[in-house]
Structure formats: structure tokens, C-alpha cells
Amino acid sequence: MMSRAIRYQGLAGRSTNEVLQLYAARGGQQKLQRSFLVTQLHRAIKRLKQDLKSLHSFALELSKEFRRQSKTCLYQVLAAVQGVQLQNEAMQMFQIKAFDLEQSLQEVTERYEKEKQKRRALHNSLVELRGNIRVHCRIRPLLPFDDAAGHSISQDRQRNSSEKVAYAADDETVLVKCSRPGHASINKTFQFERVYNDSESQDAVFADVAPLLTSLLDGYNVCIMAYGQTGSGKTYTMLGPQVEGNFSFAVEDESELGIIPRATQEVFRLISEKPPGSYWVEVSVVEVYNNEIFDLLAKDSYGKVFSIKRDVVTTREGKSDVPLLTHETVENASEFLHLVKKGIQLRVRHPTLVHAHSSRSHLVVTLTITTVVFGDNFGTSWEDEQASQRLNKDVSCTFPQKKRESLSASSSGTSSPVQFEATEKIKQVKTRLQLVDLAGSECVGMSGVTGAALRETSFINRSLSALADVLGAIAEQRSHVPYRNSKLTHLLQDSVGGDAKLLVMLCISPGQKYLTESMQSLGFGTRARQVQRGQVKKKNFPMPSKAK
Template identity: 90%
Template sequence: MRPRSRLDLGSVWAQRLRQLEQRLRTKEERIVVLETENAALHLKLAEYQGLAGRSTNEVLQLYSAHGQQQKLQRSSVVTQLHGAIKRLKQDLKSLHSFALELSKDFQRQSKTYLHRVLTAVQGVQLQNEAMQMFQIKAFDLEQTLQEVTERYEKEKQKRRALHNSLVELRGNIRVHCRIRPLLPLDTAAGHSVSQDRQRNLPEKVTYAADDETVLVKCSRPGHASINKTFQFERVYNASESQEVVFADVAPLLTSLLDGYNVCIMAYGQTGSGKTYTMLGPQLEENTAYCTENESELGIIPRATQEVFRLISEKPPGSYWVEVSVVEVYNNEIFDLLAKDSCGKVFGVKRDVVTTKEGKRDVPLLVYETVENTSEFLHLVNKGLQLRVRHPTLVHAHSSRSHLVVTLTITTVVSGDNFSMSWEDEQTSQRLNKEVSWTFPQKMRDNTSTSSSRASSPTHLEATEKIKQVKTSLQLVDLAGSECVGMSGVTGAALRETSFINRSLSALADVLGAIAEQRTHVPYRNSKLTHLLQDSIGGDAKLLVMLCISPGQKYLTESMQSLGFGTRARQVQRGQVKKKNFPLPSKAK
């Protein structure tokens, strides 16, 4: 092994030596090339130095000759300069005389223009004085106009208040009309409104002429346009908000706690904005109640907020509120708060009957006690999830039933005009508190019925001097009337449309019978009119909110709705009855 390793090292060193020798030869060859180039450069340098010496001599010779030439040129230049100076002096004299003439002319023109400016300034001052006088007059006119406008608004409010009082004395139905804005669904193919205008598609034909007048432009091909007007207690244009609409509804809620029943009903064709007006967009789409955009809330949530606000100003424990939610679908009444044995909410069919006292009642209807707006909206939202909705060509979320939400307010009051000692008054307050808290708890624990809301037998003797006065607020979102040809419904949806139109026709027949003071009013022709008989027949302050679509293609349906509102406004039912609240008189 050792001799072989020595042999290997020797070959490696020999190879390394050969490489070094090769590199040495390469360097030596490079040195020879560089030396050759250096010698060539030295030769060129010597050659350039010789040329530079000869060039210097030539330059010196040229410079001397150029100096003589420059002297000659300088003398000629000086001569030329003297001549130019003479000419410039002559030109300067000419310019000086011209400048004097210009100065004199400028002074003359300046005087002329100064006179004109002074005249113009005087004219401007006169105009400013006149403008100030006009501004003073305009300010006075604006103040006068503002005062007249304020007086007009006050007089209009007084006139409206007097008109509402007259309406109440006559028992008339209040009719408000709301015209919604143009929407994409108003077009034949779902294009935007601007595209419709560009394509000359039907335009808006129904307007709010003022806050009490609706203007409709009726036109047919080949005929002149005819303007028709309709008068109502209040008319809302497309730009007026939910808050403005509710502001005219709120006074009715005050009378609710004064002992009057109240009914607010939205009427109109499919897609005219009834559900939006009554519920708002949050509840309209069956989503959970959200307070992020309270400006969009409809009449139902706003009315509940107002009711609980009014109750909060009353003595605690003297009021409680119950709510029921029903729908009238295919001429059948369904309880949307009924629960099965597992506690799941589902619609249960109910019926409406007439009690011995001549009032309408729905046996076994569920009444849930609520203590605030959130609880109420939670229950309403549950009911809305069961409400029947089907898409049509007119509306993608068309309601196929009439929705009736009822708030029943129970007021605990003392007996008729009896005297009480101090001890009796304390006992009455204690019993009053027991009644106000015992009944709501029973209704939360058990499914409430008409009979379950009666006084407890154990407290019957103790509460002989305690009375309960009930008033109700009915909030009705009617299903929309629609033309079968326009909605494009078939099958089961066609049957629904038939029932909807039939029930709305029955409602119109009832109002017509009351207006004509017929001896027989056909309330039983429809479950809807039978259920609302007490409200329609004069036991409640009734407000009908007409909802109108402004487009040309809905003109027939809009005219039908406006005609319905006009007939409803002419109904005189007599003064609405008020529930009596007996107040105790203290013994002195």
C-alpha cells in the first residue's frame, strides 16, 4: 500500500509542475508582446513631438500676420461706429419729438377717460343706492311672506284639526293616500327608470298635487289627456319619509288610551308599498328586527313604540298589553302565534263568532302579553315567517293573505263613583297591582283565550270594585288587489288571487252599504269583513292608508284604489263610541 501512495503523490506533483511551467511560458509571451507595443508607442511619441514643434512655428507666423490685419480692421470698425453714432443721435432726436407728441395726446385722452370714469362711478353709486332700497324691500317682502306662510300653516293645521273633529263627529273614515316612487318593477322588463325614459316606456302619471290632492293624468291613444283629481285628508308624495307618514297617525294612538278603539288599514294593489308602509323593509323581508335603520320603520313598529311610550307616562301597573297575529288566507282565519305541544309556532285555523253582546270574537285565539316593543316585534316577526308569500310578475315577494295585528290594552280602574276611606284606597291599590301582574303572568304561562282573560275566581270577591277596560289597536296589511293577466299567476296562485279580490270586493260592498245606510250590511260575505266588523262598523276610529303605484301600466288599478278611498271617505257611521273609565271619588 505505501509504494502505491508515494507513486500517486509523485504524479500529482508532476502534473502541478507542468501547469506552473505552462503558466510561466504564457506570462513570458505576454511580456514580449507588451515590450513590442511599448517600443512602437515610443516611436509614435517622438514623431508627434516633431510635428508639434513645426506647428508652433507656423502658429507664431500666423499670429503676427493676423495682428497686422486686426489693426486694419479696427480702424475701419471705428470709422463705421462713428457713422452709426451720428445716425443714432438723429434717430434719438426724432424719437424725443414723437414722445412729446404722444405725451400730450395721452394727457388729453386721460382727461377724457377720467371724466367718463367719474360719470360711471356716480352711476354705480346711484345703482347701489337703488339696489339697497330693493334689498330692503325684498327683505321686508320675505319677512311678510314668512309671516303669511306661518299664518297659513297655522290656519291649515287649525282647519285640519277642525276637519278631523268633524270627521270624528260624523264617524267618517279617515283616508290618507301615499304615492310611492318609481321602481325597477314598474318596467316591463325590469330595466331601470332612466333606461325606460330613454326607450320612451310609460312614465309616471299619478302625482301629489298638494298635501290633500292626488292628480292623475289619464290618457288613451288617439285621445286628449284628461286630468282627474281626488281629495283626501292627507296625501304623501314619493319623497316623504316613514316618519312623516307616522306623524299623522300618532294622534290616533293618544285616543287609544283615552278609551277609543283604533284601526289602521293599508289598501292598494300588489307592489304599491302597503307592507313597506305598515312594517318597513326590516320586517317586510321576514328578517330579524334591527334598529340600525330606524328611519325605515313602518307604522306597526312605530305605533307600538308610541303606545309603550304613552303607557310609561301612566301609573305603573295600571296597563298591560297583549298581542295577537292572524292572517286571512283563502277566506280562512289562521292564528300565527299558536304553538304545538313542542312549543313550535305554526298557523292554526280559527273562526270568528258573534258574542252575546254583539261583538266579534275569535275563540281560542292566542294572546301573548308583551312588556316592550322588542317583545312585540319578536312575536310579529314569528308570525310573518308563517305568512303566505308567492312571487308574481308584479312583485317578487307578494303577500297572498291579509295580515291583522291586534294590540289589546287592558286598563285597570276602580268601580263606579264610590267613596273610599284611606284604608280602602290602599287596599284598592294593592288589588289593582295584584290584578295587573297576575293576569299577564297567567297569559305568559298558558295559551290565552277569551275565557282565560276573565277575573280569577280566587280574586272575584276581592276585586268586585276593580274593573278592566279594554281597548284595541288593529293594524291591518291587506293583500294587494291585482289583475290576473298582469300578475301571470296560475294554479294555486290563481285561486289565491280570486279569494283576495273577492274579499276586497266584499270590503267595498260593506263600505257601500254603510254609506247608503242600508238596513243590512253584508259583513259575513267574507271572513275579512266579519273579523273587522267592529272596526268598520263604527266601534273604532278607522284610518285607511291608500298605497298607489305611480306608473302608467298600473293606471287602472290606481284608479280603482282611489275610487275605493273616495267611497270610504264618504262613509258616515256616527260618532265613535268611547269606553268609560270610572274614577273614584275620595271621601272627605
């Protein structure tokens, strides 16, 4: 079309030029015959008419083509607009559907969470009725020192040491998945009451521990125990972060605090809600090192805290006891943690290739709450009367001085040492919270220990093996449970054997480097979870008809 327009434009220009040339030459051609000029002019005019006719036809065709193309473009625009409208309507429908699905998903998620909480509550009730040991598992993040390998680790294993093989599939399942050249592939799951992934905080861990502390004031003994290999995060979980091996419970970021400082604060908060003068709290700190028990709060003649060896015995009632163990009375969480910090500073540590500040002993921090209830008619039996008389006789030597004064003031309005009349009955109920940071199991080849540290490792592994044997004997309901095979199990006999609500916090390193140790810890947790000890005993608090 464009080429034709150019051609017609050229013809029109040529014809016009011819006419103009003829008019221009008219003055200079007077001698030419007039008829010749007229003929030439007629020919030029004829060609001009033909060109004009052709141009007119072209203009008509161009106009028709323009109208046709305009109509086509208009149809295309209308079709595009309709398409956009349809797409907008479809998008709106999709958005509505997505919103409906999102609401449905939220409702289903809420129902799922509620059902999961109900199921967990029922499961916990079943665990309590059976006396099962609660087992939680915490998977720590990969850390820079995971890239370092022990002397006996092959180059292939060293290259893959930081590869992650342990995962939290959900909040109740651990997945271990590993495929190594020359080894059988592993794809195994482990179920526990709670599983924490490597991004969950200390807050999340303690949120599941806190309900056990309420049980403590309801009359139950409680034990929380951290188990795992060296460097798996046990001490961080129980105590919190340490700087060059030293702990500080007065950290700026309280979210980093571990179970022990948080549990202490929670216990004193719960006590503050109770009637004043009815409770007092004592603390003891011991370590089990090389199968010997050491009192970490003992003091020398100058009042300086030092470590002294103690022994563990079984009483006539079949309970474990440590004679002469130091029990310090504390009034608040700050005093408690101050004493615990002093004891921890005496704890034996030794650097290994796996951990620069490896704990070489089992730490047991015990918080004992004594509840004092007194009234005039707790019971009428002869046994109650005799027990009351014994308590009245011994009260001045068994109550701490501060509590004797506070109880005396609350009962008689004076500050003199407490004196109870023979007709008044007194009841003491002791409940105990044991917080245990076990030493880590070790592979000698990986840790690279020698000499005294090698001997320490041997005792650590033997004591942890004894703990597994005790749990196995209880699970199989054997007539004899070998508590005395280790000072650790003898010391923890009351907690492990069934007189306490026991929570085992498994700590797992996720790297392939620690696969064997992690599988061993997960196996230990699985066996512990299967133990049924019968319903945990509650120490009943008598309810007086008339409080003094």
C-alpha cells in the same frame, strides 16, 4: 394724427442730415465757391425752421387733442363711477326690498301653516263627529322593477311603463295626469286628509298616525289599514323593509321601521307614563287566506308556533269574535314584536311578475289593552253591584297570572293570587288597536299568476270587493250591511262599522304601467272618505273616589 407725427419726424431728420452733410463736406469743398455753400446752408436752415415750426404746431395740436381726450375720458370715468354708485344704491334698495319681501313671505307662510293646522284640526274634529274614515295616501317612488312588464302588456305600454303619472300636488291633493295615444287624456285630482309624496319618510307617515294611539289609551278603539295594489308599498309602510321576504324589527336604521313596530313602541311608552299595574297588553296575529281565518300564534303540543284555522262569529252584543284565538300577554314592545315576527313568518307569500315577495293573505295584528280600575264607590246602581260581583267571581280566571300577582301586590302588599273582598268593585276596560296589512289587488294579466296563485288572486280581489261593498252600504245608510260576504269584512266589522277610529293608508304606484290599479285605489279611498258612521264611541273609565 399718428401719420402726421411720423411725417414731421421724417422731415426733421432729413434737415438735420443735410446740415451735417454740409458741415462734413466743408473741408473737402475748399475749391467750391464760398457763396454757393452759404446759399445751400441758408436753404437748409430755412427748411429746418419750417420743419420746426410745423413740429411746434403739431405739438400744440397734439397737446390740445390730449387734453380734450383726457377730459372726455375723465368725464366717462366719472359717469361710470356715478353709474356704479347708482347701481349699488339700486342693488341695496333691491336687497332691502327682497329682505322685506322674504320676511313678509315668511310671516305669511307661518300664518298659512298656523291656519292650515287650525283648519286641519277643525276638519279632524268634523271627521270625528261625523264618524268619517280618515284616508291618507302615500305615493311610493319609481323603482327598478317598474320597468319590467307583464306578459299581456303591449310594447308601447312597456316602453312608457316607468313614466310617472301620479303626483302629490300638495299635502292634501293627488294629481293624476296622463296622455296616451289612443286613450282619453286624464287630468284629475283627489282630496284626502293627508298626501305623502315619494320622498317623504317613514317618520313623516308615523307622525300623523301617533295621535290616534293616544286615543287608544283614552278609551277608543283604533284601526289602521293599508290598502293598495300589489307592490305599491303597503307592507313597507306597515312593517318596514324586508330582505328576501324576511322582516327584522331590530334594524340598524330605525328610520326605516314601519307603522306596526313604531306604534307598538309608542303604546308601551304611553303605558309607562300611567300608574304601574293598571294595564296589561295582549297580542294576536291572524291572516285571512282564501277566505279562511288562520291563527298565526297557535302552538302545537311541543310549543312550536303553527297556523291553525279559526272561525269568526257574531256575539249576542253584535260584535265580531274569533273563538279560541290565541292571545299572548306581553310586557314590552320587544316581546310584542318577537311574537308578531313569528306570526309573519307563517304568512303565505308567492312571487308574481309584479312583486317577488307578494303577500297572498290579509294580515291583522291586534294589540288589546286591558285597563283595570278598582275602588269602593264607582256607582250605587244595582247593575254596577251585579257587574262588580261577576268581575270579582271571574277575576282569577280572566286576569293573566303576571297581572294577578302585580295587582295583588299593589292592593294588599302580598304576592299571593289576587283576592278581592265582596265590597270592592273592579272595572275592566278593553281597547283594541288593529293593524291591518291587506293583500294587494291584482290584475291577473299583469301579475302572470296561474294555478293556486290564480285562485289566491281571485279570493283577494273578492274580499277587497266585499270591503268596498260594505263601505258603500254604510255610506248609503242601507238597512243591511253585507259584512258576512267575506271573512275579512266579518273580522273587521267592529272597526269598519263604526266602533273604532279608522285610518285607511292608500298606497299608490306612480308609474303609467299601474294607472288603472292606482285609479281604482284612489276611487276606493274617495268612497271610504265619504262614509259617515256617527260619532265613534268611547269606553269610559270610572273615576274612583278612593284608590286602593
